[in-house]
Amino acid sequence: MAKGFFISKAVGIVCIVAAVGAVATIIALSVVYSQEKAKNNDSNLQPTKPPPVTKPPGPTTAKPSNELWDKYRLPSNLVPNHYNVTLRPRLTPDASGKYIFTGESSVEFHCAEATNLILIHSHKLTYSPVSNGLLARLTAVNNGDTVPGIESVWLQNETQYLVVQLKGDLTKGNYYILETIFEGELADDLGGFYRSEYTENGVKKVIATTQMEATDARKAFPCFDEPEMKATFDITLIHDLGTVALSNGKEIETTEDTMGDVKVLKTKFERTERMSTYLLAFIVSEFDFIQDNSDDVLIRIFARKPAIAAGQGEYALNKTGPMLKFFEEYYNYSYPLPKSDQVGLPDFPFGAMENWGLITYRETALLYDEEYSSNSDKERIATVIAHELAHMWFSNLVTMRWWNDLWLNEGFATYGEYLGAHQAEPTWNIKDLIVLNDVHRVFAVDALASSHPLSSKEEDIQKPAQINELFDTITYSKGASIVRMMSDFLTEDVFEQGFQTYLKAFAFQNTVYTDLWTHLQMAVDATGTALPQSVNNIMNTWVLQMGFPVVTINTATGDVSQKHFLLDPESVVTTPSPYNYEWIVPMRWMKTGAVQALTWLETKSASIPAMKVTGNDWVLANIDVAGYYRVNYDQANWDKLLNALNTNHEVIPVINRAQLVDDAFNLARAKIIQTVQALETTTYLNNETAYMPWASAINNLDYFYLMFDRSEVYGPMQDYLRKQVTPLFNYYKDLTGNWADVPTGHMDQYNEVNAISLACRTDLQECQELTTTWFRDWMNTGVNKIHPNLRSTMYCNAIATGGAAEWEFAWDKFKNTSIAAEVDKLRIALACTKQAWLLNRYLEYALNPNMIRKQDAMSTIVYIANNVIGQSLAWDFVRARWSYIFSQYGSESNSFPNLINGVTERFSTEFELQQLKQFKADNAEVGFGSGTLALDQSIERTVANIKWIAENKNNVLNWFIAESKS
Ligand code: BES
Ligand code: ZN
Numbered sequence: 001m002a003k004g005f006f007i008s009k010a011v012g013i014v015c016i017v018a019a020v021g022a023v024a025t026i027i028a029l030s031v032v033y034s035q036e037k038a039k040n041n042d043s044n045l046q047p048t049k050p051p052p053v054t055k056p057p058g059p060t061t062a063k064p065s066n067e068l069w070d071k072y073r074l075p076s077n078l079v080p081n082h083y084n085v086t087l088r089p090r091l092t093p094d095a096s097g098k099y100i101f102t103g104e105s106s107v108e109f110h111c112a113e114a115t116n117l118i119l120i121h122s123h124k125l126t127y128s129p130v131s132n133g134l135l136a137r138l139t140a141v142n143n144g145d146t147v148p149g150i151e152s153v154w155l156q157n158e159t160q161y162l163v164v165q166l167k168g169d170l171t172k173g174n175y176y177i178l179e180t181i182f183e184g185e186l187a188d189d190l191g192g193f194y195r196s197e198y199t200e201n202g203v204k205k206v207i208a209t210t211q212m213e214a215t216d217a218r219k220a221f222p223c224f225d226e227p228e229m230k231a232t233f234d235i236t237l238i239h240d241l242g243t244v245a246l247s248n249g250k251e252i253e254t255t256e257d258t259m260g261d262v263k264v265l266k267t268k269f270e271r272t273e274r275m276s277t278y279l280l281a282f283i284v285s286e287f288d289f290i291q292d293n294s295d296d297v298l299i300r301i302f303a304r305k306p307a308i309a310a311g312q313g314e315y316a317l318n319k320t321g322p323m324l325k326f327f328e329e330y331y332n333y334s335y336p337l338p339k340s341d342q343v344g345l346p347d348f349p350f351g352a353m354e355n356w357g358l359i360t361y362r363e364t365a366l367l368y369d370e371e372y373s374s375n376s377d378k379e380r381i382a383t384v385i386a387h388e389l390a391h392m393w394f395s396n397l398v399t400m401r402w403w404n405d406l407w408l409n410e411g412f413a414t415y416g417e418y419l420g421a422h423q424a425e426p427t428w429n430i431k432d433l434i435v436l437n438d439v440h441r442v443f444a445v446d447a448l449a450s451s452h453p454l455s456s457k458e459e460d461i462q463k464p465a466q467i468n469e470l471f472d473t474i475t476y477s478k479g480a481s482i483v484r485m486m487s488d489f490l491t492e493d494v495f496e497q498g499f500q501t502y503l504k505a506f507a508f509q510n511t512v513y514t515d516l517w518t519h520l521q522m523a524v525d526a527t528g529t530a531l532p533q534s535v536n537n538i539m540n541t542w543v544l545q546m547g548f549p550v551v552t553i554n555t556a557t558g559d560v561s562q563k564h565f566l567l568d569p570e571s572v573v574t575t576p577s578p579y580n581y582e583w584i585v586p587m588r589w590m591k592t593g594a595v596q597a598l599t600w601l602e603t604k605s606a607s608i609p610a611m612k613v614t615g616n617d618w619v620l621a622n623i624d625v626a627g628y629y630r631v632n633y634d635q636a637n638w639d640k641l642l643n644a645l646n647t648n649h650e651v652i653p654v655i656n657r658a659q660l661v662d663d664a665f666n667l668a669r670a671k672i673i674q675t676v677q678a679l680e681t682t683t684y685l686n687n688e689t690a691y692m693p694w695a696s697a698i699n700n701l702d703y704f705y706l707m708f709d710r711s712e713v714y715g716p717m718q719d720y721l722r723k724q725v726t727p728l729f730n731y732y733k734d735l736t737g738n739w740a741d742v743p744t745g746h747m748d749q750y751n752e753v754n755a756i757s758l759a760c761r762t763d764l765q766e767c768q769e770l771t772t773t774w775f776r777d778w779m780n781t782g783v784n785k786i787h788p789n790l791r792s793t794m795y796c797n798a799i800a801t802g803g804a805a806e807w808e809f810a811w812d813k814f815k816n817t818s819i820a821a822e823v824d825k826l827r828i829a830l831a832c833t834k835q836a837w838l839l840n841r842y843l844e845y846a847l848n849p850n851m852i853r854k855q856d857a858m859s860t861i862v863y864i865a866n867n868v869i870g871q872s873l874a875w876d877f878v879r880a881r882w883s884y885i886f887s888q889y890g891s892e893s894n895s896f897p898n899l900i901n902g903v904t905e906r907f908s909t910e911f912e913l914q915q916l917k918q919f920k921a922d923n924a925e926v927g928f929g930s931g932t933l934a935l936d937q938s939i940e941r942t943v944a945n946i947k948w949i950a951e952n953k954n955n956v957l958n959w960f961i962a963e964s965k966s
Helices: 009-031 305-309 314-331 375-391 403-424 430-446 464-469 473-490 492-506 513-527 535-543 635-651 654-669 675-680 683-687 691-708 714-735 746-761 765-781 788-801 804-815 820-832 836-846 854-866 868-880 882-889 893-904 910-922 929-965
Strands: 078-089 100-111 117-121 125-128 137-140 150-156 161-166 175-185 192-200 203-211 232-240 244-247 251-259 262-269 282-285 288-294 297-303 339-345 358-362 549-554 559-564 585-587 589-591 599-601 605-607 619-621 630-633
Touching: 078 282, 203 339, 203 358, 232 244, 232 282, 244 251, 244 262, 288 305, 288 314, 297 305, 297 314, 314 339, 314 375, 314 403, 314 492, 339 375, 358 375, 375 403, 375 430, 375 746, 375 788, 403 430, 403 473, 403 513, 430 473, 430 654, 430 691, 473 492, 473 513, 473 535, 473 585, 492 513, 513 535, 549 585, 549 619, 630 635, 630 654, 635 654, 635 683, 654 675, 654 691, 675 929, 683 691, 683 714, 691 714, 691 746, 691 929, 714 746, 714 929, 746 765, 746 788, 765 788, 765 804, 788 804, 788 820, 804 820, 820 836, 820 854, 836 854, 836 868, 854 868, 854 882, 854 893, 868 882, 868 893, 868 910, 882 893, 893 929, 910 929
Parallel strands: 078 232, 297 339, 339 358, 549 630
Antiparallel strands: 078 100, 100 175, 117 161, 125 175, 137 175, 150 161, 192 203, 203 282, 232 262, 244 282, 251 262, 288 297, 549 559, 559 605, 585 599, 589 619
């Protein structure tokens, strides 16, 4: 997901997956049994007419015990070994205007247990007869072996199977081959084999590409579509002259052929390694590429021709080789393929996908343009590449046995983002950012009673929708946080040794998470590392129960205790925990600036005499937030920490300065400390120039803006924050020679943006003049001199203070730019205007696909709602148009939770609560689709906000008044 976008990356992932799933369900209902389309049964993959599919025995005649096809999981009696797949995507529509692909596949499988039923995944494919009018042909690998005849073949829609009922049993131990000929739609649904479009020099171009994970390989060809069903694949793609075909293996040869009277190209690819189906990829495009060799590995970057010509692939090309080498050393395992292709696609459902040997990206996650990309865009590219390359080992080489252990894939890859990006850009200090981007991000959702454990039970994850739901913040960010915590308490060396033997032992195979514990334990035992309990005991407390603890340290007594941290202390936890919500907590801590030995809290409470301090000494725990927990102290220790911040903040490590702010604000939300005490952690900021504490404060103060920017608290709050940010603004003004230079440090570049954003937000006159002048200069001269780092904030603020002229100018640029990074910056900034009529018109544009791409519609409405002036306009708009929005954007219902949360985020009055309830009642018949849960949560949140304001408003107002004057 693009940085700065309003949704979290994992929420975004889940939502998009849900959308694709929703489309899939709708289409599935209509396609399979009505096979009226032309098909073929020859090897040229040309359409002819098929016979009807043989129907399965009706539910009343079939014995329930035999209905294996009603179960979502494959039986284990047949194991695939090798596939031969030929696919031919059509990049021009057929007579009915539909884009299709045709294919032939044969799969060789082993019979592990006798059975008379072959179940193989197939979704939205239609089949043609192979021989004797049958939709599949079965042969034996060994000539002498007998083969049972086929009784019937049918499609089982709900569970997405092609079912082949045999007249007799397959023989245990024998190998068979199943052949099929099929056709599918090359739809623009971003799943399976799909279509992406763009224009180049006014000409429409069509790409055929794939996204298989989690369960869409079955949409491209019939396959045993579960991660444990690893096999090798021989792929051939048939494609038009002038196009390039890519797949996981390297191209062996491209030959010209004639089909009917059409000349085509046939590209064959090298056999793949043993791999899971979700990692397959096929692409046919007119893309160009650049290439390099890193040792024996060929590295290529593919993208639209103009993007390659403009050099936008160079950054990725330069960074990939060294990163790949870094991971080879880190994992102590050579990259096993001869090539690594990376492709930037104009339409892509996620940020990127780790297909083995053919990684796919959305353009903004791969293509870098010096002139248009900010440092944040660059960081995004470095981290996404690192994430996907890390997957080449954790996911591709060693794969989870079933999706319930998805966090092994995504947690390690998310942790790997920081290591790989650090390797690529060692001056960035990027490893620290995991605390803001992942630990803080996931703390927010893992502190809710509705959270869930990192590890799910295998039996609870069956349907595709259940699998897709797992791609969430918990899996990604808690996974990464827990991996980082392990690397810290085991020490990096022991940790590396553990996963290195794990990777070696399970290469090309599958694992469950306890296999990793076993290997880490082996490393612990081999090195004699001291741990209070086994790796298994320690780690299971973090992966098998949801949430995390708040550790309370009483420095007067040395008593330390832990408690499940809940953002709403009144919420009721109904999820049982095998450990009663107690964790085995590794504590790194310091006493008055001096780092102490690692200390463990293994029970609900304990006496740790070393943590008892007197006089001016203080305790600071969870150094660098290496541990996945929050910390609270006795009042005297809090006071000493605040004093340290205000007098000599550098004695507290920078990550912990950010943490003290985040812990304090969250402890206050949970009513463990007073809200004004949390605000006290921001008083030292007028002496702070580091990015992380500022980012942490701004994140937390955002809630105050939402609650108070329409009330009398707003003025004093603005006065206080303006006072706090002015020194930072001046600091950057000096550092950059009056905004002419770019600060050297990556974090400094980020904090420069914070300084400008907050200074303008708090109406610092000089800031507004600055942004207006730069923007006006662009309007007058036609030359944009604003550095890419500053564009988002400068555009937004100039449009906020400006009028129609600024807005129209930005709109014109938005419509006429083809660089994705720039287009997004403009679209977001257009929502910043304070002119109600412009906002209302922009709302109308959002629902007009000629103005705003359909995929961006919902997020544009949310950006408008983020604006205090746009809030009520967006809410009225959504209420008035709900049934239209629901019918038009229901299929992209991925965005409904974000839409509903976005337009109701500020709600904090009884009146708004009534409106929300009324909205729910009025539209009960239309429904809310994937936004149903979000609507209920919004009602709950509004109730909580009303309470919070009642309890805090006066104190907060008085505090801001006093502090803005002091
Ligand atoms: N394996 C995922 C892509 C994916 C996500 C497939 C959801 C199916 C469902 C990929 O490795 C990934 O995690 N991509 C991230 C980017 C990453 C840098 C966090 C994404 O797309 O947001
Ligand atoms: Zn991933």
